[in-house]
Amino acid sequence: MKKLVASIVLSSSLIFAVAQQNMPSNIFLTKLDNGLQVLVLEDASVPLATVEIAVHNGSYTEDTAYNGLSHLYEHMFFKANKDIPSQEKYLDRIHELGIVFNGTTGDERVNYFFTLGNKQVKEGLQFLNSAIRYPLFLKDEMKKENPVVDGEFQRQESSPTYTLVNTFSHKMWGNLYSRKNAIGDHQVILTCTPEKMRVIKDKYYYPNNSILVVAGSVHHEDIFAKAKEIFGDWKASDFDPFQKWPIPEFSPLNPADSLSFVVTNENARVPILFIGWHGPDTRNDVKNTIVADVFSTILSQKSSKFQQALVDSGYALAASINYQSAKYVGPINMQYVPNPQKFKESFKALQNQIDQFDTNDYFTDEQLETAKTQLANSEKYSAEVTSQFAHTLTFWWCSASLDYYFNYINEIKKITRADIHNYLSKYIIGQPCVKGLLLSSAMQKNWNVTNLDSMFK
Numbered sequence: 001m002k003k004l005v006a007s008i009v010l011s012s013s014l015i016f017a018v019a020q021q022n023m024p025s026n027i028f029l030t031k032l033d034n035g036l037q038v039l040v041l042e043d044a045s046v047p048l049a050t051v052e053i054a055v056h057n058g059s060y061t062e063d064t065a066y067n068g069l070s071h072l073y074e075h076m077f078f079k080a081n082k083d084i085p086s087q088e089k090y091l092d093r094i095h096e097l098g099i100v101f102n103g104t105t106g107d108e109r110v111n112y113f114f115t116l117g118n119k120q121v122k123e124g125l126q127f128l129n130s131a132i133r134y135p136l137f138l139k140d141e142m143k144k145e146n147p148v149v150d151g152e153f154q155r156q157e158s159s160p161t162y163t164l165v166n167t168f169s170h171k172m173w174g175n176l177y178s179r180k181n182a183i184g185d186h187q188v189i190l191t192c193t194p195e196k197m198r199v200i201k202d203k204y205y206y207p208n209n210s211i212l213v214v215a216g217s218v219h220h221e222d223i224f225a226k227a228k229e230i231f232g233d234w235k236a237s238d239f240d241p242f243q244k245w246p247i248p249e250f251s252p253l254n255p256a257d258s259l260s261f262v263v264t265n266e267n268a269r270v271p272i273l274f275i276g277w278h279g280p281d282t283r284n285d286v287k288n289t290i291v292a293d294v295f296s297t298i299l300s301q302k303s304s305k306f307q308q309a310l311v312d313s314g315y316a317l318a319a320s321i322n323y324q325s326a327k328y329v330g331p332i333n334m335q336y337v338p339n340p341q342k343f344k345e346s347f348k349a350l351q352n353q354i355d356q357f358d359t360n361d362y363f364t365d366e367q368l369e370t371a372k373t374q375l376a377n378s379e380k381y382s383a384e385v386t387s388q389f390a391h392t393l394t395f396w397w398c399s400a401s402l403d404y405y406f407n408y409i410n411e412i413k414k415i416t417r418a419d420i421h422n423y424l425s426k427y428i429i430g431q432p433c434v435k436g437l438l439l440s441s442a443m444q445k446n447w448n449v450t451n452l453d454s455m456f457k
């Protein structure tokens with residue numbers, strides 16, 4: 001056991017060193033003794049600083065009894081804590097410091113961030129420290145916030161596409177649906193107690209499960225010193241939460257199950273089709289997570305056979321395929337809007353394109369190189385706004401690694417035609433998939449749609 005632990009520590013140190021080696025010259029990374037990683041992005045172009053902390057938490061840590069509580073915790077972060085005893089005082093202090101603040105909850109990340117003047121960066125760090133380490137979870141504040149979070153759920157439910165998205169997600173993820181449902185469950189949110197908030201804190205809110213990012217007109221030596229002063233006595237956990245509470249693995253889609261469906265909503269104005277496959281993840285198949293991005297970008301080009309055969313020819317009003325990077329099964333999702341004037345023919349046209357994905361002439365060498373350039377430029381563009389770039393960095397820290405992100409453009413350049421064929425064979429061509437179609441009841445009656453699979457034959 002001692003040898004195993006030593007091996008893990010060595011591996012972690014090696015990864016940390018590699019990430020530092022690959023980073024741009026204006027980005028600096030260190031680790032405090034308590035395990036808190038501190039990353040500084042120096043950009044003197046505007047006298048502002050963004051301070052952000054991200055935690056390995058989110059819906060992937062939630063079973064059905066806790067679904068949505070990482071999201072609720074995010075809201076409670078901006079409430080009373082030991083140093084600021086009420087939300088009113090909290091907001092007063094926010095306004096005093098001129099802070100713009102927010103947080104987000106996803107499948108594999110919860111992050112909190114403040115943007116303020118760079119002269120107030122120490123106050124911002126102290127503010128962040130108080131909020132993450134000493135939340136009070138006051139009953140009265142939680143009673144007010146529960147329906148606010150649930151209101152976000154209700155707004156989502158009011159969308160005409162909600163039934164399609166919800167049914168599609170349940171079929172994609174089966175009995176682990178909660179692990180991909182960041183917004184949560186009505187009753188779980190509305191009945192949450194301060195005790196459940198403390199359970200989440202005691203599982204995941206530790207320095208050695210977090211990263212602090214400071215981006216803007218700052219100097220890394222100064223920020224490292226301030227981080228040590230302010231966060232250095234934050235006690236590390238003596239356990240790895242992902243060993244103590246392992247994330248369950250998603251079962252592969254089973255073609256024997258009923259994976260196709262049709263749902264109706266009277267507010268639907270056009271038919272909408274979703275198709276989804278279980279794709280690669282950043283733990284087990286890093287290369288194919290990058291290949292997936294390249295292939296999706298090829299298909300997005302107006303010159304691609306996919307766009308020309310479906311959209312330009314009039315079979316579809318829109319057609320796209322995308323991949324979401326994740327540590328636990330990144331989904332490959334296709335969204336397709338059949339042209340109502342060519343409704344039944346459009347499905348056969350789509351299937352014909354999918355069947356051709358792995359043929360040798362489906363895309364040209366020029367389209368492959370263009371896709372690589374587009375992806376590289378997109379990543380460079382995402383770094384232009386420093387406050388937004390901080391969010392990008394924490395996303396990749398949570399769902400892959402900093403080394404993955406900083407080496408991403410170099411890895412894109414290596415992707416070959418053979419890599420794309422291997423990706424398609426492994427994840428798309430002949431693989432089980434979920435198909436869902438949204439119609440109004442009038443559309444369903446007019447086109448006599450009862451069996452979605454039959455539409456593709």
